[in-house]
Structure formats: C-alpha cells, structure tokens
Amino acid sequence: MKKLYTHKNSFLLEKGAILPEIEIAYHTYGELNSTKTNVVWICHALTASSDAADWWDGLVGSGKVIDTDRYFVVCANILGSCYGSTGPTSMNPNTQGKYGKDFPWVTIRDLVKAHQLLKAHLGIEKIQLLMGGSMGGYQVLEWAVMESEAIQNMFLIATSAEESAWGKAIHTAQRMAISADPNWDKGEIGIGDAGLKAARGIGMLTYRNYALFKELQSDTDLEIIQNHRASTYIQYQGQKLADRFDALTYYKLTELMDTHQLARGRANSVQEILEEISQETLIMGISSDILCPPAEQKFLAEHLSNSVYYEIDSSYGHDGFLIESEKIGNILLNWIQEKKVFA
Numbered sequence: 001m002k003k004l005y006t007h008k009n010s011f012l013l014e015k016g017a018i019l020p021e022i023e024i025a026y027h028t029y030g031e032l033n034s035t036k037t038n039v040v041w042i043c044h045a046l047t048a049s050s051d052a053a054d055w056w057d058g059l060v061g062s063g064k065v066i067d068t069d070r071y072f073v074v075c076a077n078i079l080g081s082c083y084g085s086t087g088p089t090s091m092n093p094n095t096q097g098k099y100g101k102d103f104p105w106v107t108i109r110d111l112v113k114a115h116q117l118l119k120a121h122l123g124i125e126k127i128q129l130l131m132g133g134s135m136g137g138y139q140v141l142e143w144a145v146m147e148s149e150a151i152q153n154m155f156l157i158a159t160s161a162e163e164s165a166w167g168k169a170i171h172t173a174q175r176m177a178i179s180a181d182p183n184w185d186k187g188e189i190g191i192g193d194a195g196l197k198a199a200r201g202i203g204m205l206t207y208r209n210y211a212l213f214k215e216l217q218s219d220t221d222l223e224i225i226q227n228h229r230a231s232t233y234i235q236y237q238g239q240k241l242a243d244r245f246d247a248l249t250y251y252k253l254t255e256l257m258d259t260h261q262l263a264r265g266r267a268n269s270v271q272e273i274l275e276e277i278s279q280e281t282l283i284m285g286i287s288s289d290i291l292c293p294p295a296e297q298k299f300l301a302e303h304l305s306n307s308v309y310y311e312i313d314s315s316y317g318h319d320g321f322l323i324e325s326e327k328i329g330n331i332l333l334n335w336i337q338e339k340k341v342f343a
C-alpha cells in the first residue's frame with residue numbers, strides 16, 4: 001500500500017530554490033528486524049512509481065531474491081515525479097495552485113536528500129543493500145557519496161557515474177518533442193500528450209534496439225505499405241505512457257537526469273570520486289543496451305575498488321534491467337550469498 005510522508009519544513013534544493021514542504025510517496029514490504037540489519041532500499045528509474053513489487057515483480061516479493069519475508073524493503077517515489085511525491089503536478093502551498101512550470105530545478109542529489117528524510121522517519125540507520133537501475137543507479141551512487149557510512153552494499157544495473165553526452169542529446173530531442181506540442185505554452189498540467197507520446201517514442205528507440213525490433217516488429221505481410229507493425233508499436237507505447245504520466249513531469253525529469261555528475265563540486269574527475277567509494281558493489285551491464293552501454297558499467301567496475309562486474313546476455317536493450325528478472329536474480333542471489341550481505 002502506498003504511504004505518504006510529509007516533511008513540514010522547507011526543503012532547500014541544490015540549486016538554491018526552496019520548496020516550502022515536501023511529500024514523499026513510498027512503499028515498504030516486510031518488517032524491520034530488531035537489529036535493523038535487513039534493509040533493502042530500491043531506487044527507481046524515470047517513469048516508475050514507489051511500488052517496486054509491481055514494476056520489479058520478478059525480483060521483489062515473498063520468496064523472491066529480494067525476499068519480502070526476510071528483508072525490510074523500501075522504495076520511494078522521487079521528488080519531481082507524478083506518482084505521489086512533490087512534483088510539478090502537486091499543489092504549491094504558497095500559491096494554492098499547482099507548481100506546473102514553476103516547479104524548480106531538481107538534481108539527483110536532491111532526490112537522495114529527500115529520501116534521507118524518509119529514511120530517518122522510518123528509523124533506519126543503515127541500508128544493507130541499496131539498489132537501482134538506470135536513473136535508480138544514479139541515486140545509489142550519489143547516496144554512497146553523500147552518506148557513505150549508512151550504505152553497506154550496492155547493486156547497480158544499466159547505469160553510469162555521469163549522464164552521457166548521448167543521454168543528454170536524447171533527452172534534448174525528447175524535450176523538443178514535448179515543447180513542440182501545440183498546447184505546451186499554456187504551461188498547464190494535464191496537457192501536452194501529443195508531445196509526450198513523441199518523446200516516449202524517441203525513448204523507446206533507445207530502450208530497445210535494431211535486433212529486437214527486427215525480431216518482434218517486422219511486418220509479416222509483405223504487401224503492407226502503411227500501419228507497419230513497428231509504427232503501431234511505437235504509437236501504442238506513446239499512448240500507454242500518456243495514459244499514466246504527465247508531459248511536464250517527463251520534461252522536467254529528463255532535465256533532472258542531465259544533472260547527473262558524481263564529480264560536480266567534489267573532484268577533478270569522475271574516476272577520482274569513484275575511487276573514494278568503498279562499499280561492496282555488484283555491477284551489471286546488458287549486452288544490447290545502447291542507452292547506457294556496458295562500457296559505462298565496466299568503467300564503474302574499473303574504478304569502484306570493491307566491485308564485481310557481470311554482463312547479461314539479452315536482446316532487450318536498456319529495458320532488460322526491468323525485464324530480465326531471472327538472469328538478474330540468479331547473479332544477484334549468488335552475490336548476496338557469497339558476500340554475506342545479510343549475514
């Protein structure tokens with residue numbers, strides 16, 4: 001069941017803006033043990049909610065690798081999202097209207113800072129396993145730097161230490177699509193679906209790849225000259241996101257992703273800051289990921305001193321981190337046992 005934590009005091013964002021208060025939507029599964037040594041915290045990616053047992057159901061649940069009968073599992077919706085935490089679709093207590101386009105610039109560090117408040121509220125001192133894929137991994141790495149003493153072990157998949165030039169270019173194209181929507185300038189919540197659909201279409205091309213489209217979406221009817229399978233698939237995926245997400249939120253979350261730079265204000269290079277992280281870390285890459293390709297995870301493994309790297313052979317591309325639960329689960333379970341993560 002989704003719960004809500006309200007931080008009644010003002011919340012200072014990295015870039016200087018102040019939110020008068022923040023709400024954080026979250027899910028917990030299982031019970032915190034008496035020694036408080038069974039916490040698993042899951043950080044979610046771009047469009048997911050706090051219900052990790054739903055979107056990562058192959059990994060999280062009773063008897064699964066992230067066993068909710070044994071562990072106290074927490075997943076919180078990120079600041080700036082539209083799934084319950086404070087974001088552009090929320091009411092601004094100062095104006096009694098929705099934040100909309102006035103929702104300030106948020107960084108990955110702000111997401112972590114907000115979730116640290118929830119962690120304190122839940123009485124958690126240490127996180128035994130902090131895990132996340134894609135933007136979830138961005139938060140994991142930031143948290144390891146921001147509160148090193150609280151993070152015991154980490155699992156990272158399809159992620160990186162900084163948003164790549166490639167990622168920023170894709171996000172810019174997505175924002176161009178959203179802002180080309182005829183209703184965009186109205187700046188209201190709940191409009192801009194045409195732009196959002198196009199942005200999701202662009203996204204899908206990077207979450208999947210040539211080979212998967214060839215395999216699953218090639219036309220079987222050789223006579224067809226319109227409504228190609230690949231076209232209707234992309235259109236359908238655009239509609240599917242528009243049915244559950246908000247255009248302005250998506251626009252701002254892509255800007256948020258572009259702020260990911262672990263070294264900002266801390267070191268002269270990403271390598272330098274990674275070398276300061278000492279937690280035991282499992283890192284996974286997906287062979288066909290063209291958005292956060294395995295080279296990015298190999299780079300992490302090269303510079304995180306206590307890490308181990310595995311590559312999953314999958315045709316699902318970046319979305320493999322959400323889909324390939326069996327392959328991910330087998331490696332994760334072995335690593336948890338070998339490293340005695342919950343011993």
Ligand SMILES: CC(=O)SCCNC(=O)CCNC(=O)[C@H](O)C(C)(C)COP(=O)(O)OP(=O)(O)OC[C@H]1O[C@@H](n2cnc3c(N)ncnc32)[C@H](O)[C@@H]1OP(=O)(O)O
Nearest residue numbers: 047048049055083217229230232233234236244319322323
């Ligand atoms: C709170 C919430 O609701 S969060 C919702 C869950 N999502 C998240 O957490 C975000 C992360 N998840 C995701 O991005 C996605 O759910 C993924 C990547 C895990 C899986 O994506 P899916 O869309 O389920 O899978 P896939 O790419 O195989 O597409 C299947 C869908 O496309 C449809 N489809 C397939 N081929 C075609 C085609 N040629 N033309 C039209 N539609 C098609 C299928 O019928 C199916 O429809 P359905 O979703 O209504 O059953």
Ligand SMILES: N[C@@H](CCO)C(=O)O
Nearest residue numbers: 045046047048134135
């Ligand atoms: N399918 C994922 C991709 C981003 O990692 C999402 O929509 O959140």
